[in-house]
Amino acid sequence: MSPRRITVLGATGSIGASTLDVIARHPDRYRAVALSAFSDDARLFELCQAHRPRYAVLVDHAAAQRLHTSLRATGLDIEVLAGTEALCEIARLPDCDTVMAAIVGSAGLAPTLAAVRAGKRVLLANKEALVMSGDLFMHEVRTHDAMLLPIDSEHNAVFQCLPRGLDTANSGITRVLLTASGGPFRTTALDRLDQVTPDEACAHPNWRMGRKISVDSATMMNKGLEVIEACHLFALRPEQVEVVIHPQSVIHSLVEYLDGSLLAQLGAPDMRIPIAHALAWPERIASGAARLDLTQIAHLDFHTPEPARYPCLALAHDALVAGGTAPTILNAANEVAVAAFLDGRLVFTGITALIADTLAALPPQRAGTLDDVLAADSAARRIATGLLAQPRRVRAR
Ligand code: NDP
Ligand code: MG
DSSP states (O other), X not given: OOOEEEEEETTTSHHHHHHHHHHHHOTTTXXXXXXXXXXXXXXXXXXXXXXXXXXXXXXXXXHHHHHHHHHHHHTOOOEEEESHHHHHHHHSOTTOSEEEEOOOSGGGHHHHHHHHHTTOEEEEOOHHHHHHHHHHHHHHHHHTTOEEEEOSHHHHHHHHTSSSTTOOTTSOEEEEEEEEOOOTTSSSOGGGGGGOOHHHHHOOSSOOOOXXXXXXXXXXXXXHHHHHHHHHHHTOOGGGEXXXXXXXXXXXXXXXXXXXXXXXXXXXXOTHHHHHHHHHTTSOOOOOOOOOOGGGOOOOOOBOOOTTTOHHHHHHHHHHHHOTTHHHHHHHHHHHHHHHHHTTSSOHHHHHHHHHHHHHHSOOOOOOSHHXXXXXXXXXXXXXXXXXXXXXXXXXX
């Protein structure tokens, strides 16, 4: 059997690194044919030397030129492409059968959709793409017969607990329970939250991740986005998806059935497990992750999330119920708010305020086409950026 050929979108990120680690453990089964990044040409150069892909893409043109120059000196035969359209080109390469969608944020939508429309096996880490385009995205998956496999650890856990993959019709599911660690501020005094720093917000207790998703975990917007993601992936109604705080991150999510059975997936908090699962599905391969020693786990705790500590959960739930472009607006405002927080332009509690104010300023519309989604995304970014310039509107609440 010849190795499966894989494009890794977002190769220089945290999920990109875990993906390339699993691929390197199985050179007989997998080969990276294309790698992408935004502007980190130094890291992409190292990855090109280690994995020798056919194509390397950098969105930033100057960074692409630097990579081209460094690679020429090595004699490696790797074509360097630049710009956003090149991301779509490597996502639909005839020479690739699997695409890891691991770009962070809405920038991942176009290339992930390109992979879907080319009927690839799509390993979906980039939850923002699905959240912002929901029904349209899933419609494209069905139309183009793409195979969508969830990488998000909770959704991968749910997938592993389902009888027939993403097809949940008549499977007797009553509820899905998404577990959440509660993030770094689970026990922080509420009146201190407007003083926490970006580094404190990114110090996740259990997972090592990129900075945007780490902040999303601290606000729990990550879980809010995951509730929306779960409804689309598994064709569930909002009331069928619940969030449970489980600080140990041992159980990655659960599915409850009509007969009262509750199926769970457990494992070390290591993204190589869901990545290896999705790469090999329906087979299994080694991931390199540590084994879970149940005798070392003193206890497993579960709590209901406090609404006052995690107001983003309610914002995401309401956007899901409102439908149309509301999740797109939510996602765009969150991206603007998180970037501002990471840059020191917004306090932590201002993230929720900015998202709420953007949603209030922009009533949702029908999301009938991709153009509707992209227009809502741009409008929400414009409004959120404008609100950011008015400090009184985004002060801590
Ligand atoms: P990182 O920030 O670590 O990596 C992001 C990657 O995307 C980098 O390769 C970066 O390139 C690239 N990138 C950033 N902006 C753009 C852009 N505008 N256009 C093209 N490429 C871009 O993120 P993570 O790996 O943590 O997360 C990736 C996705 O996976 C997110 O959607 C996240 O929600 C999801 N996810 C992540 C998990 C994790 O454990 N990390 C768990 C579950 C889901 P460069 O390095 O050049 O900036
Ligand atoms: Mg997750």
